[in-house]
Amino acid sequence: MTNFDPTALHLLRVLTGNSKADFRPGQLEAIQAVARDRDRALVVQRTGWGKSAVYFISTRMLRDQGLGPTVIVSPLLALMRNQLEMADRLGLNAHTINSTNRDSWEPIFSQIHAGEIDLLLISPERLNNPEFRTEILTSLLSDIGLLVIDEVHCISDWGHDFRPDYRRLQQVVASLTPNIPVLGTTATANDRVVADVVEQLGEQIKLFRGTLERDSLALHVLPMPSKAERLAWLAENIPNMSGVGIVYTLTIKDAEQVGAWLRSRGIDAASYTGPMDSDERIEIEHRLTDGALKVVVATSALAMGYDNPRIEFVIHYQTPGSPIAYYQQVGRAGRAVDEAYGIAMAGSEDEDIQDWFIDTAFPSESDTNDALSALAAAEGMRVGELEAVVNLKRGRLLSMLKILEVEGAAYRDGSLWFRSAEPWVYPARRIADVTAARREEQETMRRYLGSDDCLMQQLRAALNDPAPERCGRCMNDTGPLARTGVERETIEAALAFLRGEVISIEPRKVRPPGLTVDLNLREHNIEPGRALSRWGEPGFAEQVRDDKYDNGRFSEELVDAIVRMVRTWGPDPAPEWVTSVPSNPVEDFAQRVATGLGLPYVESLHRVATRRPQKTMHNSSQQARNVLGAFDVVATRSEPVLLIDDMVDSRWTMTVAGAQLRAAGSGPVYPVALSDTSGSGS
Amino acid sequence: MFTDDAKAVIALTTRLGDSHRPSLPPTMWHRLATALNDAGLTPATVFDPNTDLASIPGIPGDLAETVTELIKDASITTVAATELDRQGIWTLTLVDDTYPPTMRDRLGKGAPPVIFGVGDPVLLDGDGIGIVGSRNVDEAGAEIAKDLAVRATTLGRAVVSGGARGVDQLAMNAAYQADGVVIGALADSLQSRIQKSDVLAALDRGRTCLLTQQAPATGFSAGAAMSRNKLIYALSAVTVVVASDANTGGTWAGASEALNKAISVVSVWRGEGEGPGNPALEGAGAIPIQALDDLSDLVESPPASEPEQLAITELGA
Numbered sequence: 001m002t003n004f005d006p007t008a009l010h011l012l013r014v015l016t017g018n019s020k021a022d023f024r025p026g027q028l029e030a031i032q033a034v035a036r037d038r039d040r041a042l043v044v045q046r047t048g049w050g051k052s053a054v055y056f057i058s059t060r061m062l063r064d065q066g067l068g069p070t071v072i073v074s075p076l077l078a079l080m081r082n083q084l085e086m087a088d089r090l091g092l093n094a095h096t097i098n099s100t101n102r103d104s105w106e107p108i109f110s111q112i113h114a115g116e117i118d119l120l121l122i123s124p125e126r127l128n129n130p131e132f133r134t135e136i137l138t139s140l141l142s143d144i145g146l147l148v149i150d151e152v153h154c155i156s157d158w159g160h161d162f163r164p165d166y167r168r169l170q171q172v173v174a175s176l177t178p179n180i181p182v183l184g185t186t187a188t189a190n191d192r193v194v195a196d197v198v199e200q201l202g203e204q205i206k207l208f209r210g211t212l213e214r215d216s217l218a219l220h221v222l223p224m225p226s227k228a229e230r231l232a233w234l235a236e237n238i239p240n241m242s243g244v245g246i247v248y249t250l251t252i253k254d255a256e257q258v259g260a261w262l263r264s265r266g267i268d269a270a271s272y273t274g275p276m277d278s279d280e281r282i283e284i285e286h287r288l289t290d291g292a293l294k295v296v297v298a299t300s301a302l303a304m305g306y307d308n309p310r311i312e313f314v315i316h317y318q319t320p321g322s323p324i325a326y327y328q329q330v331g332r333a334g335r336a337v338d339e340a341y342g343i344a345m346a347g348s349e350d351e352d353i354q355d356w357f358i359d360t361a362f363p364s365e366s367d368t369n370d371a372l373s374a375l376a377a378a379e380g381m382r383v384g385e386l387e388a389v390v391n392l393k394r395g396r397l398l399s400m401l402k403i404l405e406v407e408g409a410a411y412r413d414g415s416l417w418f419r420s421a422e423p424w425v426y427p428a429r430r431i432a433d434v435t436a437a438r439r440e441e442q443e444t445m446r447r448y449l450g451s452d453d454c455l456m457q458q459l460r461a462a463l464n465d466p467a468p469e470r471c472g473r474c475m476n477d478t479g480p481l482a483r484t485g486v487e488r489e490t491i492e493a494a495l496a497f498l499r500g501e502v503i504s505i506e507p508r509k510v511r512p513p514g515l516t517v518d519l520n521l522r523e524h525n526i527e528p529g530r531a532l533s534r535w536g537e538p539g540f541a542e543q544v545r546d547d548k549y550d551n552g553r554f555s556e557e558l559v560d561a562i563v564r565m566v567r568t569w570g571p572d573p574a575p576e577w578v579t580s581v582p583s584n585p586v587e588d589f590a591q592r593v594a595t596g597l598g599l600p601y602v603e604s605l606h607r608v609a610t611r612r613p614q615k616t617m618h619n620s621s622q623q624a625r626n627v628l629g630a631f632d633v634v635a636t637r638s639e640p641v642l643l644i645d646d647m648v649d650s651r652w653t654m655t656v657a658g659a660q661l662r663a664a665g666s667g668p669v670y671p672v673a674l675s676d677t678s679g680s681g682s
Numbered sequence: 683m684f685t686d687d688a689k690a691v692i693a694l695t696t697r698l699g700d701s702h703r704p705s706l707p708p709t710m711w712h713r714l715a716t717a718l719n720d721a722g723l724t725p726a727t728v729f730d731p732n733t734d735l736a737s738i739p740g741i742p743g744d745l746a747e748t749v750t751e752l753i754k755d756a757s758i759t760t761v762a763a764t765e766l767d768r769q770g771i772w773t774l775t776l777v778d779d780t781y782p783p784t785m786r787d788r789l790g791k792g793a794p795p796v797i798f799g800v801g802d803p804v805l806l807d808g809d810g811i812g813i814v815g816s817r818n819v820d821e822a823g824a825e826i827a828k829d830l831a832v833r834a835t836t837l838g839r840a841v842v843s844g845g846a847r848g849v850d851q852l853a854m855n856a857a858y859q860a861d862g863v864v865i866g867a868l869a870d871s872l873q874s875r876i877q878k879s880d881v882l883a884a885l886d887r888g889r890t891c892l893l894t895q896q897a898p899a900t901g902f903s904a905g906a907a908m909s910r911n912k913l914i915y916a917l918s919a920v921t922v923v924v925a926s927d928a929n930t931g932g933t934w935a936g937a938s939e940a941l942n943k944a945i946s947v948v949s950v951w952r953g954e955g956e957g958p959g960n961p962a963l964e965g966a967g968a969i970p971i972q973a974l975d976d977l978s979d980l981v982e983s984p985p986a987s988e989p990e991q992l993a994i995t996e997l998g999a
Contacts, residue, residue: 137761177753177756413877420876421876423888
């Protein structure tokens with residue numbers, strides 16, 4: 001292979017369409033490692049350094065040696081248009097396998113076996129599926145020429161976004177035979193994560209690590225504790241900012257709320273969150289790339305893989321508690337533009353949310369032990385059956401199972417879960433160490449937000465950049481952004497928006513498993529209803545909290561607000577009477593609401609059993625059982641009714657009480673609550 | 683995780699991940715391993731694209747070709763082995779330090795290149811007491827099987843058996859009840875076994891190890907039962923045949939092979955509950971045991987040299 005280097009250079013020039021292009025430091029060496037020596041390599045370089053050039057050129061060269069296709073495991077939903085163009089310039093035929101295109105898997109595999117595919121993109125989530133691993137992966141492995149793992153820092157649980165799917169991938173990589181070259185890439189890893197990745201991918205891996213400097217990015221900190229003020233600032237300033245950008249939030253609800261607010265202010269904004277369809281997400285990515293959107297409001301779901309070099313601003317409506325996460329997100333800005341902004345607006349709720357993420361990152365020892373003992377005794381359990389044993393929300397139960405699976409403590413066979421034959425002890429020490437490291441990162445971020453020193457230098461230092469220097473562009477080097485006074489009117493509008501947003505209560509449709517009591521949700525279900533506020537947010541939720549816990553009586557302000565809400569909402573057919581879930585403050589409140597609406601109040605439900613607070617029950621099975629048999633219907637009317645409670649979380653209280661009223665002959669039941677506590681993590 | 687040498691063994695000798703995949707029979711593996719070893723090379727050499735296997739003395743061209751072909755998609759097997767590991771099933775190869783040493787020593791080239799198991803493999807120290815016999819044992823034979831197991835436990839030895847119904851399970855359960863070490867060499871699916879709650883409970887206790895030389899998903903076969911018999915003898919210092927048919931059945935064949943190949947000490951129960959083949963096994967060189975104390979004596983002062991063995995042909999097998 002004497003012509004290796006000139007050939008690689010030639011390919012680079014074809015790839016870039018620039019006959020004078022030269023490799024950036026480290027690129028050629030990485031290509032040599034995988035395509036010439038067929039070794040393992042780890043590339044830690046900033047976004048925009050040209051990692052994709054490394055694997056495109058390596059793929060071309062390996063294919064020309066007669067080797068199989070490159071498999072790229074990446075959180076990218078699809079290759080970006082510019083990447084597809086690059087692949088095309090090298091004559092590389094690229095395809096994607098993800099959950100949305102299952103129908104094309106078979107033809108894609110035939111093409112792979114026929115040698116017609118050069119690059120295959122698969123999502124790491126695929127690896128968490130046992131059928132995929134045993135059937136699909138096996139067939140891929142028989143042909144693979146190079147395995148690329150994008151965002152490889154995710155395999156480290158020291159990382160800010162450790163993903164069990166990636167740990168799965170690490171196990172696959174570790175078990176590959178040494179004749180398959182592996183290339184791991186990331187832009188975001190500190191020393192600890194790099195060391196961990198090296199250990200997991202094999203000590204003999206070659207490391208290529210470069211500077212994290214981003215020379216067009218100007219970092220700013222703009223602390224604004226209140227949501228209303230932040231919303232107002234965004235609405236006033238985004239229209240005046242050059243180019244397109246991203247606003248990051250920490251929670252899905254915030255991403256939806258901020259997106260809705262910006263749209264209500266005439267800004268072309270879309271929300272982007274993990275639970276959305278990947279088709280929908282790809283569409284939003286394209287619209288942002290094309291400039292059809294001014295801004296995307298996203299959770300960390302957009303942190304990785306979105307590869308748009310034209311982003312000119314990244315604003316953190318809420319700021320993550322990790323400098324690595326922050327660098328990764330803010331680093332989306334300014335890749336191919338001369339001037340870009342990264343603005344962190346520290347909100348008052350940020351640390352609570354960060355704490356929640358840190359505290360719930362791992363399942364508890366007692367929950368895991370409950371699950372494992374049940375699995376060991378059961379000879380196979382469905383997730384629904386486990387819910388009856390383990391008091392966790394479905395989502396958290398599934399993520400616990402995923403972790404237990406990766407840990408080798410449990411495994412899935414078809415739809416049944418089993419305890420593995422491996423003795424397993426809850427890794428309390430490791431979890432404590434990782435949690436402590438995350439607390440340290442949170443502290444680093446706190447210092448960043450209050451610092452007078454160069455911001456980029458601090459971020460680079462936090463990521464163990466070998467030579468962090470002053471950037472000369474951030475607000476501490478050049479002065480803060482002109483802090484345009486936010487118009488009072490805009491703040492008022494934001495406050496009204498925060499208060500007035502419709503929060504719906506959707507009826508539960510599926511009976512939880514393991515119920516013995518009769519509950520006919522098809523015939524006796526409640527109608528969709530409304531909540532006045534979201535727990536933990538500014539606005540009415542604060543009033544609800546103060547009234548509930550300190551004042552002992554819900555104020556007239558809340559009565560008026562509920563009356564206004566019901567009038568604006570106008571359920572059809574209209575409610576003709578009001579009742580409530582039994583509890584003194586709620587009954588008192590509901591009576592006043594009834595008066596406000598000019599409707600009769602009827603005491604229709606009596607409590608016959610004392611239960612634990614519903615908010616301490618974490619999944620459907622536990623919640624429904626906790627409330628079943630709690631009430632008796634003592635009176636009812638045949639017309640539609642408003643059923644009032646103070647808090648709504650799982651909706652099981654409302655659902656069961658409503659079903660009992662319907663069964664007793666009541667008309668349609670509309671649930672109304674003062675605050676929706678679901679998803680608040682409290 | 684597997685060393686590259688272990689990956690080579692797994693890749694070449696198993697069909698994990700794809701039962702249609704070809705693999706090297708153990709004899710061919712030993713031939714390859716010996717040639718590599720003689721050339722000062724390790725098994726992982728097979729993955730090195732710059733090594734021409736056919737140029738190594740002792741590796742014929744067709745073997746080199748087969749190996750080169752097999753390692754192309756070898757990751758199928760190693761990834762599948764990792765998948766087993768996730769279920770708690772370990773894979774041990776002849777090149778691993780933890781491969782049971784007496785299996786290597788006593789079986790020589792008959793040693794399976796790869797075994798699979800659950801539980802702590804350190805229990806497979808080769809000092810166990812094998813207790814074997816037919817499925818259809820009478821009540822007296824059943825009692826003897828249990829008593830022998832309890833005695834073995836008292837002597838601080840593992841009870842090694844085959845996990846089949848009859849003598850095997852009686853002996854293993856008795857040892858388990860007596861809190862002894864239990865080793866089962868299985869001829870049925872290990873993967874199915876470890877989904878049973880009683881098996882998981884036994885594993886959770888520790889002091890239990892199950893192993894097999896067939897792919898863990900594979901169900902029972904008579905051939906598998908034959909090949910696992912020699913694992914029992916290889917893992918036991920002394921194996922007691924409680925009841926055997928004459929000239930037929932797995933117990934007879936296993937004991938005959940162990941005597942013939944002098945794998946380890948074979949003894950045979952002579953007393954109430956014995957099988958029709960027991961006298962003939964004594965005649966073929968198995969050491970008779972007529973009381974539990976005889977087992978203690980045998981274990982504490984084993985014969986100075988291997989007992990005189992008769993050729994298998996003389997047993998009429």
